[in-house]
Amino acid sequence: MSDLVARTGRLQQRYENGYRLVAGCIPFRYRCLDESHHENSENVVEVLMINSTSGPGLLFPKGGWENDETVEEAAVREAIEEAGVRGDLLDFVGDYNFKSKTHEDEFSPEGLCKAAMFALLVKEELNAWPEQSTRIRSWLTIAQAIQNCRHAWMKEALEYGFCKWLAQKRKTTS
Numbered sequence: 001m002s003d004l005v006a007r008t009g010r011l012q013q014r015y016e017n018g019y020r021l022v023a024g025c026i027p028f029r030y031r032c033l034d035e036s037h038h039e040n041s042e043n044v045v046e047v048l049m050i051n052s053t054s055g056p057g058l059l060f061p062k063g064g065w066e067n068d069e070t071v072e073e074a075a076v077r078e079a080i081e082e083a084g085v086r087g088d089l090l091d092f093v094g095d096y097n098f099k100s101k102t103h104e105d106e107f108s109p110e111g112l113c114k115a116a117m118f119a120l121l122v123k124e125e126l127n128a129w130p131e132q133s134t135r136i137r138s139w140l141t142i143a144q145a146i147q148n149c150r151h152a153w154m155k156e157a158l159e160y161g162f163c164k165w166l167a168q169k170r171k172t173t174s
């Protein structure tokens with residue numbers, strides 16, 4: 001059982017121009033392909049996805065951005081609550097609009113959402129976390145993640161936001 005508790009409810013939820021504001025992240029790690037861990041061995045990037053509680057396919061952790069936190073704090077909180085991971089929030093990889101059937105309310109009657117997504121370098125996988133009873137974590141290559149992504153907007157965040165950011169990051173470090 002986790003000592004951490006997931007936030008619930010909509011009282012602190014942020015809205016802007018009819019959109020519910022959401023924060024999320026693409027958790028990732030580098031995995032060495034060569035078991036010997038030589039200096040010249042190749043690293044592969046893996047991303048962490050979680051199961052959806054409402055149907056097939058996999059998701060990245062995301063949820064409502066609340067009034068008492070920054071968007072970065074909300075993204076980190078969602079990674080802990082939904083995926084049970086902590087790490088370094090590195091960079092913003094884009095804003096993505098989508099429509100939610102489950103989050104229609106008086107402030108966003110059409111269920112419109114705007115998600116700010118970030119790259120999160122995972123440093124720790126928690127043994128216990130708030131949503132562990134309903135979530136399963138899966139480490140996937142980027143190609144596998146693209147194939148298994150439940151929502152088109154998350155696939156876009158991965159392919160065009162995260163992958164573009166990663167390519168730029170590799171250019172500047174090589």
